[in-house]
Amino acid sequence: MEETDLSHLGQLLTYATGSGAQVAIWVAPEFGYEHAQALHRLNKWTKESIRFFGVKIEVFKKAGDEHLEARFRKVVYPGGWNKQVTLPSGEMPATKRQYYEFFQPLITKLRGEGFADKAVNYFDHTGRFFPSRLDEDTGYAVSFWNNGAWVSLHVRTWDSIERNNRIFDELQKAKPEIEESLDAEWVWHRFGPHSFFTISIRRDSSIDDSSEKLEETRGWMLDQLPKLKKSSIRTWSGS
The missing domain is CATH 3.30.1460 (Yope Regulator; Chain: A,)
Structure with a gap:
């Protein structure tokens, strides 16, 4: 998996509309500010029955445990988004x-x-x-x-x-x-x-x-x- 980009956003919308889905979940290890903002605006612009989520996945190991575990953090959800966990706005120098x-x-x-x-x-x-x-x-x-x-x-x-x-x-x-x-x-x-x-x-x-x-x-x-x-x-x- 890699950080979000515009092609991923396009694929998400294409697959969601093609399948008639009412819930679309975008999972990535890092979210660009603009991509998270786009999902947030889609939640505001579409009717309430259609919902978009952006979820950041992190992998960690608990102390004393050799097994890896996944942790999911909401970045975008109906009614809000967490700007603090997104990558900086604009193309990185x-x-x-x-x-x-x-x-x-x-x-x-x-x-x-x-x-x-x-x-x-x-x-x-x-x-x-x-x-x-x-x-x-x-x-x-x-x-x-x-x-x-x-x-x-x-x-x-x-x-x-x-x-x-x-x-x-x-x-x-x-x-x-x-x-x-x-x-x-x-x-x-x-x-x-x-x-x-x-x-x-x-x-x-x-x-x-x-x-x-x-x-x-x-x-x-x-x-x-x-x-x-x-x-x-x-x-x-x-x-």
Whole structure:
């Protein structure tokens, strides 16, 4: 399955009218803003007995369960639509499209493995952030920056600079153990006086690399994220 496009919309309408269906359901992993808006307007323009639905499908794995499960989220339904879960309006600029196509398979795999419930844009469009289930402002990120690919732990405790510093200090005490768990170039950065710090690993890479090199980088990110999470979560959650 792939994100929605105009040909899919045309096929949906053709098949629905050809079969005399009164309910049409469009299922896709991503909905473009314009396509979701079109379904919403069809619901407004047609009589009440004819209904259109847009449904986003996500695949995830529950913690401790090896089986994949599907989760369905309503994007369009009679009487409303959820704009927040659609892709940006208009044709994506070429550069933004590069990042989207790189990160989307990574996000799908991480969701399927139960690593995180969602991903949000990070550093505009050059990275993705996976919020912790415990705190929306804390989590893990992958990004391209400064001629490198990065995997990072981000901790933000806006309510307490003291708590932020305590967590960072506790992690630093375990620094040899954490760094030994991953063979990588490490960067520890406390953003004082703000309640924010990052612990990151890096490798040389660019979004303009060859498809083979980008595949290697994606595989590296997928390998490093769970390891970074495992090596840091015990100290972090205990602070």
